Amino acid sequence: MTPAPADADARRAVAPVICYPTDALPAPDLARYDRALERARVTAQIVVAPREAATFRLRAGTFFRISCPEGSQVGDLNLFDADNPDERFFSGKTRALHGTHVSTGARLWSCLPYLRPMATIVRDTLDWYGTDPHGGRVHDVIGTRCDPHTHYLLSHGGQYHHCCHSNLTRALVGEGHPPAIAERMVHDVLNVFMCTGFTADTGQYFMKASPARRGDALTLFAEIDLLGVLSACPGGDCGAEHSSDAAQCHPLLVEVLTPPADALEGWSPPAPNGYDGSHGLPG
Numbered sequence: 001m002t003p004a005p006a007d008a009d010a011r012r013a014v015a016p017v018i019c020y021p022t023d024a025l026p027a028p029d030l031a032r033y034d035r036a037l038e039r040a041r042v043t044a045q046i047v048v049a050p051r052e053a054a055t056f057r058l059r060a061g062t063f064f065r066i067s068c069p070e071g072s073q074v075g076d077l078n079l080f081d082a083d084n085p086d087e088r089f090f091s092g093k094t095r096a097l098h099g100t101h102v103s104t105g106a107r108l109w110s111c112l113p114y115l116r117p118m119a120t121i122v123r124d125t126l127d128w129y130g131t132d133p134h135g136g137r138v139h140d141v142i143g144t145r146c147d148p149h150t151h152y153l154l155s156h157g158g159q160y161h162h163c164c165h166s167n168l169t170r171a172l173v174g175e176g177h178p179p180a181i182a183e184r185m186v187h188d189v190l191n192v193f194m195c196t197g198f199t200a201d202t203g204q205y206f207m208k209a210s211p212a213r214r215g216d217a218l219t220l221f222a223e224i225d226l227l228g229v230l231s232a233c234p235g236g237d238c239g240a241e242h243s244s245d246a247a248q249c250h251p252l253l254v255e256v257l258t259p260p261a262d263a264l265e266g267w268s269p270p271a272p273n274g275y276d277g278s279h280g281l282p283g
């Protein structure tokens with residue numbers, strides 16, 4: 001190991017600065033969203049079977065509520081612009097902007113070069129959880145998604161076909177995409193209801209049983225027309241393991257809530273990012 005320099009403690013003591021101060025971002029009008037949600041009616045219901053995934057479509061200006069109708073269950077969520085599958089959820093930048101875990105007021109951002117809000121979280125029945133004694137928090141944008149390739153490595157050749165990565169792939173094949181294309185469309189997720197953190201000593205990613213119970217829900221506002229894909233993780237509440245049929249799993253419910261036409265008068269979907277795209281290259 002490299003010997004520490006004489007001023008090691010002084011270097012460590014330098015104060016951190018927030019990389020992306022979110023008070024500079026355009027703020028969502030949460031009060032307006034809340035009033036619209038109060039007037040919204042359930043217009044579609046999609047049940048996601050345990051260890052499977054399902055797709056759903058949302059018009060901009062509607063809401064979707066993801067809940068645990070039977071018991072604690074983690075969900076892995078992918079989002080696409082409904083008309084352009086190249087624009088998809090950007091877990092990494094969402095994490096950089098809003099933190100390792102998201103709750104009411106956070107937005108789910110799309111990938112470059114689009115970088116705009118795809119959805120905004122408007123209600124979270126687990127917002128009381130905060131940070132637990134292990135450093136765990138809920139609704140994770142750290143974990144990528146459980147996948148059979150990592151499982152293959154860790155299990156010395158195991159073949160398991162119901163990791164979220166595979167469930168999301170099959171659901172996209174069901175939308176008409178060829179399997180090889182569908183797998184590459186799957187991207188890092190929002191882990192709904194998942195409780196995770198990093199260990200204090202080794203900095204390793206950990207999960208623990210989700211505090212979600214029957215009836216818990218995360219409600220989001222669709223900022224643009226969306227294709228959503230949600231997997232009910234084979235890890236169930238993710239309290240033990242996630243790439244096998246060992247855990248008790250439950251379904252997830254997605255409800256689409258449509259407000260009356262006048263509820264969002266004056267609101268319009270965010271435009272794609274305004275950077276000119278030239279990257280300093282000669283015109």
Ligand SMILES: [Zn+2]
Binds near residue numbers: 165
């Ligand atoms: Zn999973």
